Amino acid sequence: MTQWGKRADMVVHESDPFNAEPPPGALAGAVLTGLDSFYSRNHGPIPDLNPETWELVVDGLVDTPLNLSLGQLRDRFVEQTLTATMQCAGNLRAGFLKVRDIPGEDPWGPGATSTAEWTGVRLADVLSAAGLQPAAAHIAFEAPDVSQLATPPQAYGGSIPAAKAMAGETLLAWAMNGEPLTALHGAPLRVVVPGWIGARSIKWVQRITARREPSDNYFQATAYRLLPPQADPTHAGPGVGLSLGAIALNSAILSPDDQAHVQAGPLEIAGYALAGEDRGVARVDVSIDGGDRWVQAELVSQPSAWAWCQWRTTVLAPPGDVEIIARAWDTTAAMQPESAAQLWNPKGYVNNSWPRIHIHASARIAS
Amino acid sequence: MTQWGKRADMVVHESDPFNAEPPPGALAGAVLTGLDSFYSRNHGPIPDLNPETWELVVDGLVDTPLNLSLGQLRDRFVEQTLTATMQCAGNLRAGFLKVRDIPGEDPWGPGATSTAEWTGVRLADVLSAAGLQPAAAHIAFEAPDVSQLATPPQAYGGSIPAAKAMAGETLLAWAMNGEPLTALHGAPLRVVVPGWIGARSIKWVQRITARREPSDNYFQATAYRLLPPQADPTHAGPGVGLSLGAIALNSAILSPDDQAHVQAGPLEIAGYALAGEDRGVARVDVSIDGGDRWVQAELVSQPSAWAWCQWRTTVLAPPGDVEIIARAWDTTAAMQPESAAQLWNPKGYVNNSWPRIHIHASARIAS
Numbered sequence: 001m002t003q004w005g006k007r008a009d010m011v012v013h014e015s016d017p018f019n020a021e022p023p024p025g026a027l028a029g030a031v032l033t034g035l036d037s038f039y040s041r042n043h044g045p046i047p048d049l050n051p052e053t054w055e056l057v058v059d060g061l062v063d064t065p066l067n068l069s070l071g072q073l074r075d076r077f078v079e080q081t082l083t084a085t086m087q088c089a090g091n092l093r094a095g096f097l098k099v100r101d102i103p104g105e106d107p108w109g110p111g112a113t114s115t116a117e118w119t120g121v122r123l124a125d126v127l128s129a130a131g132l133q134p135a136a137a138h139i140a141f142e143a144p145d146v147s148q149l150a151t152p153p154q155a156y157g158g159s160i161p162a163a164k165a166m167a168g169e170t171l172l173a174w175a176m177n178g179e180p181l182t183a184l185h186g187a188p189l190r191v192v193v194p195g196w197i198g199a200r201s202i203k204w205v206q207r208i209t210a211r212r213e214p215s216d217n218y219f220q221a222t223a224y225r226l227l228p229p230q231a232d233p234t235h236a237g238p239g240v241g242l243s244l245g246a247i248a249l250n251s252a253i254l255s256p257d258d259q260a261h262v263q264a265g266p267l268e269i270a271g272y273a274l275a276g277e278d279r280g281v282a283r284v285d286v287s288i289d290g291g292d293r294w295v296q297a298e299l300v301s302q303p304s305a306w307a308w309c310q311w312r313t314t315v316l317a318p319p320g321d322v323e324i325i326a327r328a329w330d331t332t333a334a335m336q337p338e339s340a341a342q343l344w345n346p347k348g349y350v351n352n353s354w355p356r357i358h359i360h361a362s363a364r365i366a367s
Numbered sequence: 368m369t370q371w372g373k374r375a376d377m378v379v380h381e382s383d384p385f386n387a388e389p390p391p392g393a394l395a396g397a398v399l400t401g402l403d404s405f406y407s408r409n410h411g412p413i414p415d416l417n418p419e420t421w422e423l424v425v426d427g428l429v430d431t432p433l434n435l436s437l438g439q440l441r442d443r444f445v446e447q448t449l450t451a452t453m454q455c456a457g458n459l460r461a462g463f464l465k466v467r468d469i470p471g472e473d474p475w476g477p478g479a480t481s482t483a484e485w486t487g488v489r490l491a492d493v494l495s496a497a498g499l500q501p502a503a504a505h506i507a508f509e510a511p512d513v514s515q516l517a518t519p520p521q522a523y524g525g526s527i528p529a530a531k532a533m534a535g536e537t538l539l540a541w542a543m544n545g546e547p548l549t550a551l552h553g554a555p556l557r558v559v560v561p562g563w564i565g566a567r568s569i570k571w572v573q574r575i576t577a578r579r580e581p582s583d584n585y586f587q588a589t590a591y592r593l594l595p596p597q598a599d600p601t602h603a604g605p606g607v608g609l610s611l612g613a614i615a616l617n618s619a620i621l622s623p624d625d626q627a628h629v630q631a632g633p634l635e636i637a638g639y640a641l642a643g644e645d646r647g648v649a650r651v652d653v654s655i656d657g658g659d660r661w662v663q664a665e666l667v668s669q670p671s672a673w674a675w676c677q678w679r680t681t682v683l684a685p686p687g688d689v690e691i692i693a694r695a696w697d698t699t700a701a702m703q704p705e706s707a708a709q710l711w712n713p714k715g716y717v718n719n720s721w722p723r724i725h726i727h728a729s730a731r732i733a734s
Contacts, residue, residue, distance in 0.1 A: 331612070
């Protein structure tokens with residue numbers, strides 16, 4: 001085990017703040033990601049909160065501001081369980097680094113994506129109990145983890161549109177895969193915004209504020225925005241570029257490993273595909289000839305509309321160096337863009353280009 | 368004027384059934400498409416219905432089947448007006464024909480997309496009045512236009528999921544841009560399913576049936592499905608491939624015309640971009656150097672969440688042959704795929720690859 005109860009082979013990008021992802025193979029074929037493998041993305045030190053004294057404040061454009069203990073949350077609202085995938089906006093940034101360097105950002109692989117069964121209450125139920133006012137267009141979240149990435153340092157926060165907050169899938173969760181939430185993953189309570197970038201699923205949430213405008217927190221107004229390629233991120237102020245929210249269609253090859261040495265012949269390829277908000281994964285194709293011919297992969301399981309689709313197929317690997325490419329299609333027949341170079345952006349978000357791995361297949365020895 | 372009151376320069380792909388689109392320039396810069404320019408996609412002869420005797424039947428999984436005259440529809444339900452873009456799933460098929468032939472399908476350009484202000488009533492209100500039953504998962508539509516494309520010939524029909532039918536934007540419309548619907552566009556009443564392929568916005572609708580399953584009409588079960596590239600469409604039976612519904616992100620260059628001769632120097636480029644269901648157009652880029660450098664176009668207007676976004680920019684055209692490329696991004700930071708060759712499919716649907724036009728710019732003569 002490494003830090004925080006994670007598996008020994010976790011890829012740790014930073015220790016402080018702790019930022020780590022499992023090796024791709026650890027995600028292959030598993031509908032739910034074990035707690036020892038689930039990726040961890042942090043912007044500051046992990047808070048150690050006392051659940052006995054902890055309270056959630058609900059305020060802003062509501063008729064009745066609330067102060068809720070964990071016990072009151074459990075008692076007053078109906079418990080919900082939902083399987084949902086969480087994905088960091090920086091997932092697969094490593095693919096961008098081959099195009100051009102991105103200083104100051106971690107080189108996440110495909111493992112900044114994980115799936116859990118979340119248990120808690122609907123955010124909609126809590127907001128309804130507080131009497132959400134019609135003028136409330138955005139729901140902002142505040143947490144106590146202070147990040148040095150903002151100048152001056154600022155506690156983490158963000159917001160989602162009220163419509164998403166009031167959709168049944170958005171949860172305030174206290175458990176993950178049937179286990180109480182750990183400190184690392186946001187105990188005692190975190191937001192889970194299925195289908196949206198992980199940055200909006202705020203951990204250690206302690207204040208929920210209904211507002212007219214999006215949160216002006218650094219991580220909403222300035223970070224997690226897609227800038228045009230020529231922009232200088234060190235001087236991009238609030239509101240520049242495209243605010244990231246719902247996740248764009250993407251996929252990854254999880255097995256075999258990139259740069260693996262395998263035997264020529266039948267080779268199983270496995271991965272995930274993830275369609276964002278309101279879309280499903282309709283098809284995944286795999287090519288071993290540079291995209292000239294494609295085989296359709298088998299869609300193994302999509303445990304909920306809010307979770308990834310695990311896929312697999314078998315190809316006949318010829319001897320030598322082989323590039324394996326995948327591409328996913330969603331239920332609108334939208335397909336992933338081809339090239340990471342065309343998606344490169346200064347903060348390295350949303351690399352949803354076709355995943356590619358390279359393997360070396362040795363000829364089988366005749367027996 | 369050509370047939371059906373359309374402009375003289377309409378591009379008529381077929382006269383019987385009438386299939387025609389306006390030249391791209393006719394759509395440039397106009398939020399609403401004039402009735403003389405609006406594209407027309409038909410699968411059979413245009414019905415000539417008598418609005419005095421016409422009735423709409425609402426049946427299937429409803430508590431109270433309804434027979435409604437046009438007057439009753441107007442009297443019993445609240446009139447609604449909505450600006451929405453309609454787009455044929457075959458829009459921009461012409462780009463696929465450069466990759467490989469598609470026998471039996473019309474070579475639509477970017478003009479199989481048009482925008483109108485629709486007036487009518489919410490389909491949701493009519494279904495609620497009939498008492499939609501919980502088991503109703505799909506809402507099917509039937510029309511009287513008989514198509515020879517099905518074997519044996521079959522009247523046109525299709526269906527949408529009940530959730531989309533009950534969404535406020537789905538209308539039963541009797542007027543278009545403030546004018547009574549013409550026979551060509553579906554008089555006396557048509558369905559308008561904003562954000563979905565035009566094939567589901569059924570003209571001359573006369574029966575609406577709540578069902579457990581999607582419609583088994585040929586145009587739902589067999590046509591308007593995205594087949595894998597190697598499939599033989601003449602032998603693809605019902606249920607093969609991906610059923611098309613919500614529209615995938617796409618865009619077009621409307622001006623200048625493809626193959627235009629222009630003067631080198633400042634050149635205005637204009638077009639539309641369309642994000643499907645629940646998404647908006649966030650950014651449009653234009654390149655004149657093959658995709659190496661891009662300029663961001665100005666997003667001129669998006670009259671409703673269900674309509675196209677008109678865009679324009681000015682580039683400095685160098686003398687000689689120039690390829691102009693565009694690409695749109697939606698509010699999830701999804702971007703259009705690059706290459707039509709990678710999207711080619713046997714029926715030629717959903718060519719949402721980067722639009723490309725070629726112009727010849729003559730050097731300005733020094734004065």
